[in-house]
Amino acid sequence: MMLAKSDSDETSPIYYVQSPTRDSNDRSTQATPVFHSPMESPSHPFYGRHSRASSSSRVSGSLTSSSTTTGRKGRGKRNDKRWPECNVIEEEGEYIELPRRFYQFFIGVLGLLAIICLFCIIIWGSSRPYKPEVTVKSLTVHNFYLGQGSDFTGVPTKVLTTNCSLKIKVYNPATFFGIHVSSVPVNLMYLEIVVATGQLKKYYQSRKSHCNVDVNLGGVKIPLYGAGASLEVSDNDRVPMTLVFDVWSHGNVVGKLVKSRHTRHVFCAFAIDRDNSKPIKFKKDSCTYG
Structure with a gap:
């Protein structure tokens, strides 16, 4: 006896559960498909062709897109x-x-x-505070001769020949570095004319030390022009003179990286006695030290 099928039986969906295969250990677990209509069921005659076509189209599409992306980025x-x-x-x-x-x-x-x-x-x-101290001690005149002569152009004038020796004392107060001492030309002047000149030889002086330096001054037949007449008529015993020079010093505090430089300007006013060859002693107020 055959039973009549109701409409609900024909249209009701059929569900299938697929168990995991042996390759589940190597691949990711596949989800159980859920079919919502008889057309999606494997038992339906159109299921195989439809599912294969759709899956093949999806695979081919994904391969095409991945190959395109790979081609753009390069290998x-x-x-x-x-x-x-x-x-x-x-x-x-x-x-x-x-x-x-x-x-x-x-x-x-x-x-x-x-x-x-x-x-x-x-x-x-x-x-900076360790500025060297310079003191002019004495001046000895060895030769002082005024005579008649001419300048380098042949103009006749009074000429002066002078030979002197100057003693200077230098004190280095620095406690942790020595200094190198030198000077500009030391000039002995009558009025505005340099009648004798000399040079202090460069030397090295250790820290916290005193040093006595001798400087030889000389001038041979220095033309005096109009000043010669005033020198000739002046007092025979004393001739006013001035002594002008600068003393330079520099110390290497930290090698050549840090240096300490100082300059002392010395100016002394005195008179030379042409009849007396004794050394001229300089007092503290005889010279100024700048």
């Missing part, structure tokens, strides 16, 4: 699962890390230079 490294690898993050990390290290090194160098400069400024400032 790269692939891992074990044939996925392309990308090194963009690593390259960006290296790009950021290198400038950061460079800036850190640059800042470190600047900090070190700032510390060195600060140290040099402190040492230089501490060396």
